[in-house]
Amino acid sequence: MVDTLPGTSSALPALIRFENIYKSFGSQVVLNGVSIAFTEGQTTVVLGPSGTGKSVLLKHIVGLLQPDAGQVYYRDERIDHLSDRDMSPIRKKIGFLFQLSALxxxxxxxxxxxFPLRTHSRLSKADIDDRVAERLAMVGMENSERKMPGELSxxxxxxxxxxxxxxxxxxLVLYDEPTTGLDPIRSDVINELILKLHEELKVSAIVVTHDLASAFKVGERMVILMGGGIIADGSADDLRSHxxxxxxQFITGRADEADLRALHRI
Amino acid sequence: MASIKTYDETLPSRPDYVARLGAWAINTNLAMGDMGVFFLSTLYGILRWPGRRTISETLAQMYEMGTKSIPVVMVAGGFIGAVLAVETLPQFREIGLASRVGSVIVISVVKQVGPILTAVMLAGRLGGAMTAELGTMRVTEQIDALRVMGADPIRTLVVPRVLACVIMAPILTLYSDAIGILGGWVVAVQVEGVRNYPFWHYAAQSTDLFTVNVGLVKAFFFGIVISTVACYKGFRCGNGAQGVGRACTEAFVTGFCLILLSNFILALGLNNLYNALYPNQPSVL
Structure with a gap:
């Protein structure tokens, strides 16, 4: 049963709404009737073990995946059935940080x-250069315009x-495993950046992660996705007392009893 | 005592066969349909007016595919022309027609060897590279990133590569033809002592503009086949390094088979066209 806990900003309008979403890959059911609303102006963290469909959930928002059944709404507009061309105005309003960076x-x-500025805006070259420099400075990468991605850590x-x-x-900014593959110090830099952007740009954010330190640092609302459904939804304190x-087991990071028994038998 | 395997032990039961055959038929049809849709999307992307970014990317690809392929295509073409002379000259000498070897070399090179050799070189050199590049982009989510940023991946990545390959394949074929004929001339005239004038005289007599165009038309279609298959395999490759590697192999094998198949179909079609245009001439294709 979904335990909707107090502490969520239910008074705020829903920016993204999933209604009864089902998604399978072959015989593997990943999302099994998921319904959830992500409120505007809030940073929501979606937690869960690897392979439970967190990234799948995120990709439904930008139309990279379509549900087998159910509806996805951006504000009050249904978007799950839109073509790439019709999704374009929605995608303009959404930033996506990919797990592998995808530079x-x-x-x-x-x-x-x-790239997104040249694709979507009519800004002059000088304005684009200024915006690029400004954005790179915001993330602490000033004067790196001429570098190639291969030269970066x-x-x-x-x-x-x-x-x-x-x-x-x-x-809205969607973060797909933003700290995966980074050491704790660099992970914390990314966490601080997420907080800074939320503060400075007033953007809504959905962060998909299984990094608990990151989740507790950036999340105003925490959702746990497990076994194809949402098993918990609330603030960090609500989850701790769930x-x-x-x-x-998940938030304390304990291994399964069955897994431990199997390990000791080896 | 060795046990004798019964029918039931060695072969799956009949329903398994039927199910497997059905699954194979469905999967093959789905894959062909998917490739067809991919090709039509590419065609639509080409027919829409290409933007400045598409044109500049096409020019960059033309340099990468064309200019950098010239040495390898010329070396291969030169040696094949030379081998043609080495293999055919003794036969012609035996019947006293050594001076006519030029016609055989030119027709073989211009109609078959030039376009096919160039296509195979392109399928190996460019097809593999295209599949690996696009496959890696897919695996590292770069193609998803393009879609999320509102750019059409077909228009951004596939259209410039297909256009570049379609334009450069006939040009490279001309290079291959020229060097192939030169290779044959070196062996026949400079090494084996065939007289220069009859070599070129009979070569020119046996070749007309239609013959040269046959090779170029074939190269045009081979360019479509190589680039479409390579891009398709890259876009649909499996995960990880193994998926990219397998996609590269599949791209070359599928591309090579389709080159041979389309060569046969084009030969038949162009032969009929020649007969319709020049009804009193013997078929040359």
């Missing part, structure tokens, strides 16, 4: 950040990808 290898850092690539995600002043043993 274009053949372009410089400057061209990567300028993992953390720097994430920061450049973040600069690209916010180039168009989006209403009654469901699966929630407690």
């Amino acid at each position: 274009f290898d053949s372009m410089t850092v400057g061209d990567n950040v300028a 993992g953390g720097q690539r994430k920061r450049v990808a973040l600069a690209r995600a916010i180039a168009l002043n989006p209403e 009654r469901d043993p699966r929630v407690q």
Whole structure:
């Protein structure tokens, strides 16, 4: 049973709404009737073990995946059935930080950040250059316009990808595992950046992660996705006092009893 | 004592066969349909007026595919022309027609060897590179990133590559033809002592503009086949390094088979066209 806990800003309008979403890949059911609303102006963290469909949920918002059944709404507009062309105005309002950064290898850092501006805006070259420099400075990567993505470290690539995600002043930024593959110090830099952008740009954010330190640092609202459904939804304190043993096991990071027994038998 | 395998042990039961055959038929049809839709999307992308970014990317691809492929295509073409002379000259000498070897070399090179050799070189050199590049972009979510940023991946990535390959394949074929004929001339005239004038005289007599165009038309279609298959395999490749590697192999094998198949179909079609245009001439194709 979904335990909707107090502490969520239910008075705020819903920016994204999932209604009864089902998604399978072959015989594997990933989302099994998920319904959830993401409120405007809030940073929501979607937690869950690897392979439970967190990224799948995120990709439904930008139309990279379509549900097998159910509806996805952006504000009050249904978007799950839109073509790429019809999704374009929605995508303009959403920034997406990919798990692997997804910087274009053949372009410089400057061209990567300028890409959405050249695709969607009518800004002059000088204005685009100014915006690129400003966004790179916001993520602490000033004067790196001429570098190639291959010359950057993992953390720097994430920061450049973040600069690209916010180039168009989006209403919503989606973070897909923003700290995966980074050491704790660089992870914390990314966490601080998420908080800074939320504060400075007033953007809504959905962060998909299984990094608990990151989740508790940036999340105003926490959702746990497990077994194809949402098993908990609330503030960080609500999750800590949650009654469901699966929630407690996840947030304390304990291995399964069955897994431990199997390990000791080896 | 060795056990004798029964029918039931060695072969799946009949319903398994039927199910497998059905699954194969469905999957093959789905894959062909998917490739067809991919090709039509590319065609639509080409027919829409290409933007400045598409044109500049096409020019960059033309340099990458064309200019950088000239040495390898010329070396291969030169040696094949030379081998043609080495292999055919003794036969012609035996019947006293050594001076006519030029016609065989030119017709073989211009109509078959030039376009096919160039296409195979392109499928190996460019097809693999295109599949690997696009496959890596897919695996590292760069193609998803393009879509999320409102750019059409077909128009951004596929259209410039297909256009560049379609334009450069006939041009490279001309290079291959020229060097192939030169290779044959070096062996026949400079090494084997065939007289220069009859070599070129019979070569020119056996070749007309239609013959040259046959090779170029074939190269045009081979360009479409190589680039479309390579881009398709890159866009649909599986995950990880293994997925990209497998996609590259599939791109070359599928591209090569389609080159041979389209060569046969084009030969038949162009032969009929020649007969319709020049009804009193013997078929040359």
